[in-house]
Amino acid sequence: MVTVLKPGVTEEQIENLCNWFSTRGLDVHISRGHYQTIIGLIGDTKKIDTELLESLEIVEAVKTISEPFKNANRKFHPDDTVIDINGVKIGGGNFALIAGPCSVESEEQIIEVAEKVKAAGADILRGGAFKPRTSPYDFQGLKDEGIKLLLKAKQVTGLPIITEIMNANHLSLFDDVDIIQVGARNMQNFDLLKELGHTKKPILLKRGLANNLKEFLMSAEYIMAGGNENIILCERGIRTFETYTRNTLDISAVPMLHELSHLPVVVDPSHSGGMSRLVKPLSLSAAAAGADGLMIEVHNDPKNALCDGAQSLTPEQFKDVADKVRKVYEVSR
Numbered sequence: 010m011v012t013v014l015k016p017g018v019t020e021e022q023i024e025n026l027c028n029w030f031s032t033r034g035l036d037v038h039i040s041r042g043h044y045q046t047i048i049g050l051i052g053d054t055k056k057i058d059t060e061l062l063e064s065l066e067i068v069e070a071v072k073t074i075s076e077p078f079k080n081a082n083r084k085f086h087p088d089d090t091v092i093d094i095n096g097v098k099i100g101g102g103n104f105a106l107i108a109g110p111c112s113v114e115s116e117e118q119i120i121e122v123a124e125k126v127k128a129a130g131a132d133i134l135r136g137g138a139f140k141p142r143t144s145p146y147d148f149q150g151l152k153d154e155g156i157k158l159l160l161k162a163k164q165v166t167g168l169p170i171i172t173e174i175m176n177a178n179h180l181s182l183f184d185d186v187d188i189i190q191v192g193a194r195n196m197q198n199f200d201l202l203k204e205l206g207h208t209k210k211p212i213l214l215k216r217g218l219a220n221n222l223k224e225f226l227m228s229a230e231y232i233m234a235g236g237n238e239n240i241i242l243c244e245r246g247i248r249t250f251e252t253y254t255r256n257t258l259d260i261s262a263v264p265m266l267h268e269l270s271h272l273p274v275v276v277d278p279s280h281s282g283g284m285s286r287l288v289k290p291l292s293l294s295a296a297a298a299g300a301d302g303l304m305i306e307v308h309n310d311p312k313n314a315l316c317d318g319a320q321s322l323t324p325e326q327f328k329d330v331a332d333k334v335r336k337v338y339e340v341s342r
């Protein structure tokens with residue numbers, strides 16, 4: 010349920026109303042927009058007499074929210090959420106490019122890629138340290154050593170970094186990481202999501218391989234329910250009957266998520282298609298669909314990459330994509 014307040018209500022009136030909601034056991038979420046203040050109510054709203062609420066002088070309207078996701082819902086927070094990572098903004102008209110290798114492999118590799126993607130226009134450096142691999146015999150990542158190397162690359166280039174967490178017990182290793190990634194396979198690892206809800210770190214949450222948008226937003230809700238509202242949603246392709254591509258990029262998820270939620274939406278064209286030649290067309294479509302950013306795998310030597318070389322761009326190919334997607338994003342707004 011949301012309570013839309015009339016323009017010009019005072020802070021004291023808002024506080025009094027919130028206290029009244031609290032006495033009925035409800036949590037409140039206040040959204041102060043340009044024109045209106047909205048109070049979202051979370052909990053058993055049957056305890057509220059809606060007619061009484063509507064009759065209050067400061068209340069303009071009371072609306073019920075049928076969707077199970079509340080904090081993530083645009084009805085709770087009509088303005089776009091903007092995530093600010095040391096001055097790099099994502100969402101609300103700010104487009105960000107995240108680029109880097111699937112996995113951190115060595116100091117030379119990550120520093121070289123970081124410098125090259127920065128020169129090509131990347132805003133944030135990616136690199137997997139803990140890798141969720143289908144086979145236990147494949148390269149599993151450099152783990153804590155990988156995070157240390159990413160931090161070195163951050164120091165050298167000044168780029169904020171993003172890397173994936175697989176286990177809440179590793180959280181202390183992520184203290185200096187700028188964005189924590191939750192991979193597709195962990196989208197419904199609810200214990201992990203709850204732990205991340207107790208941090209203030211920006212979280213990039215990837216859509217599960219076979220999850221619908223409601224389930225995706227409910228996973229964001231798990232993190233937000235704990236108090237962390239810094240979420241970036243990432244569409245990375247879903248499993249369909251198609252076999253020519255690694256996954257199927259659900260491009261309609263971008264405008265649909267924007268309609269349903271205020272959270273920024275980025276697209277990962279690398280894991281969507283699984284082939285480097287598909288990255289450019291998928292990136293351009295994502296920018297045209299209004300994505301708030303892209304996460305693209307880039308490797309200095311894709312043929313010899315320890316993970317996902319087939320879908321990785323060279324830094325030169327990345328530059329071409331980076332230049333063009335920004336133009337498409339601008340004309341599509």
Ligand code: PEP
Pocket residue numbers: 111137141191192193194215245277280
């Ligand atoms: C990744 O980004 O490195 C990754 C493993 O992606 P996903 O979780 O989308 O498969």
Ligand code: MN
Pocket residue numbers: 111112280306316317
């Ligand atoms: Mn990968």
